[in-house]
Amino acid sequence: MTLASAKEIYEEVYENYKEYVNPPLARVMKVSGSPVEVCARGCTIVDHAGKEYLDFAGGYGVFTLGHSHPKVIAAVQDQMERMSLSGKTMFNIMLGRASKRLAELAPGDLQISFFCNSGAEAVEGAIKLAKAATNRHKIVATHNAFHGKTLGALTVSGREYFRREYEPLLPNVEHVPYGTTDGLAGALTDAAAFIVEPVQGEGGVIVPPAGYLRAVREICDASGALLIADEVQTGLGRCGLLFGCNRDGVVPDIMALAKGLSGGIVPVGAYIARLPVWNAAYAKAPLMHTSTFGGNEVACAAALAAIDVLTEDGLVENARERGKELLGGARAIAHSYPQVISEVRGLGLLVGVELTSEGYGGTIIPEMLKMGVTAAWTLNMQRVIRLEPPLIVTAQEVERALNALRVGVATAYEKLGQL
Ligand SMILES: Cc1ncc(COP(=O)(O)O)c(C=O)c1O
Structure with a gap:
């Protein structure tokens, strides 16, 4: 690329951002x-x-495998030649395989996967599943959490600045301090779930004391609330463990994944749940939570190849x-x-x-x-x-x-x- 064309590219992108993407962000990025x-x-x-x-x-x-990993790209290209998006009315081979692979990889008896397209979507699905499975309405989350910016995920997130403009958000959400179980048992009375990150990533990389999640697991069990681990950022090797929950040897009831799930090649998210939890919610309502693009063949092929690279390399x-x-x-x-x-x-x-x-x-x-x-x-x-x-x-x-x-x-x- 010549210097002149480099300048032209920069000017084109900057103008487009300024006019059509996000004017204040364009200026900040330029400065x-x-x-x-x-x-x-x-x-x-x-x-x-x-x-x-x-x-x-x-x-x-996102880029757990680095950028443009050749094995994942080859798997995606191969899948695209055959079929890229799901027709939805028939069985999808790749969705079945990717779900099975996640169940093999995930802690304990996590078994049923729902594939979607982002971290926030995985969190939304997890919250819906917990409510439907327990017939309870309250969700408990942590101060300073980050779970995404769709309305449900935003409600369980902790930063006031991102939430203010959109209030009132979802009802029946309470935030408790992160990294300590003080007050948790009381907050979880009659709650559907406690959603928590094994390490708060966007919250400023806050690593809780070892044993925190184990204590949380016990309190959830005692109160009948489900434990949702948001592993969107901590999962799939990021923390030097396959999953952040493994640090405490804890099996959550539902785990949310995204970011590195395709190794950084295509957008993909998922939640994976224990079978009794999924059955309690959807055994008689299989289409209660769906997504047109979720679980498409290309995303699943990418996830399968990315998991292979993660584990084999x-x-x-x-x-x-x-x-x-x-x-x-x-x-x-x-x-x-x-x-x-x-x-x-x-x-x-x-x-x-x-x-x-x-x-x-x-x-x-x-x-x-x-x-x-x-x-x-x-x-x-x-x-x-x-x-x-x-x-x-x-x-x-x-x-x-x-x-x-x-x-x-x-x-x-x-x-x-x-x-
Ligand atoms: C722990 C956690 N959950 C959820 C999300 C939201 O993911 P997405 O931006 O893909 O919606 C993020 C994003 O940073 C995250 O760190």
Whole structure:
């Protein structure tokens, strides 16, 4: 791509964003020096000018297998040649196979899957299933949670800023503190379900104490409320475990998945539920919850191939090892710059760097970008920079990202001083 055409591409995209996509976002992205992504492979994104970036934002957790994984692309292409979207009136081979594969992979006796197209849809489906299965109406969620931005998912999410404009949201939803069971038993009296993230991702990478989910499971059992684990971000290897729930050896009643489910090739989400739960809701009402595009052949073929790569290539183990390096390296930087970084937390390759002031992020992230490394805020807590690379990342790439973070932090401190 020539320089002249690179400039033309940038101007075209910027104008289109400004006029037709999201004018204020277009301006913010321009000011922060955001380039145009044109292609990507592995851990690398290439921009409109041919510059390469190491992707440590990772599509907010989507690109578990890196970008454009050839085995998943081959499976998708092969499926597209035969049939891409489901005709719906006949059995769908790929949906059956993908559901069976998820049941083999998921903890305990999670068995029946419903495939959809996004994380928020998986959460909506999970909430509906819990209400229908228990004949109860109340849902309990956690402060600072993020479950998506459709109305139901937004209701169980925690950030006031995203909710305010749309209130009143769903009735009968109560939020309790995250990471502690204080007050949970009382809140769960007569509740249909407790929905919780094994690690709060968008909430600023909040890792609860070990044993939290086990205690939650016991309280849910005692109250008859179902446990919904939102593993949209933590699932499928991200935390150095196949699922975040595995940290405590807990089997939820319903688990929501999305993001990495197709390895970053096509949009796909799902919830998977225990058979008695599903039966209690839908044994006599099989079409109560449906989706035209959900469970389409291409999405299921992608999910099947992505699960194969995840399990066969040892990516969960790699996430665990590289995660330790990333966490340790980021903590060393925090140690050198306590004026800028207040805490570094994480599990596997979901790492959050909490800044002492939100003001530093506006310099650190663009500086990292200049050095060819992407990073991003977390949605509920803009003071936290997330580092969430593909699970295929190498030790050298972790080093490169840490180096960019160190330079970004040093530059921010030099420019801004103590905020
Ligand atoms: C834990 C969790 N649940 C649900 C969602 C919503 O997913 P989507 O953006 O695909 O609707 C997200 C997105 O970040 C998430 O992190």
